[in-house]
Amino acid sequence: MRVLYFAWLRERIGAGREEVETSAPTLAALVEELRARSEGHALAFDDLSAVRAAVDQEAAELDAPLRNAREVAFFPPVTGG
Structure with missing residues (x-):
């Protein structure tokens, strides 16, 4: 499965994307x-x-189920102004 990270999550993890083998339901x-x-x-998903x-x-x-995802x-919540 492709996992994408945006904004500060990408910065904390050190990558914008990675391929992950998972059986997570x-x-x-x-x-x-x-x-x-x-x-x-761990830091990216702390809060x-x-x-x-x-x-x-x-x-x-x-x-949400991940069946065949x-x-x-x-990504962080989007704010506008």
């Missing part, structure tokens, strides 16, 4: 797997209230 389970990958991953996600380019909550993206 949900987005939350994937986040737990990613947290264990490195100190940067999940500041992280949004999309599964195959559709907004998703942490309880090809891409997951993580």
Whole structure:
């Protein structure tokens, strides 16, 4: 599965994308797997209230299933002004 990181998540992890082999059933389970990958991953996912996600380019909550998902993206909430 392709995992994309945007903005400060990319900076903390040190990469904008990576290919991940996972059997995680949900987005939350994937986040737990990613947290264990490195100190940067753990830091990026430290405060999940500041992280949004999309599964195959559709907004998703942490309880979203990952059945056959090809891409997951993580990004901060968007603010406007």
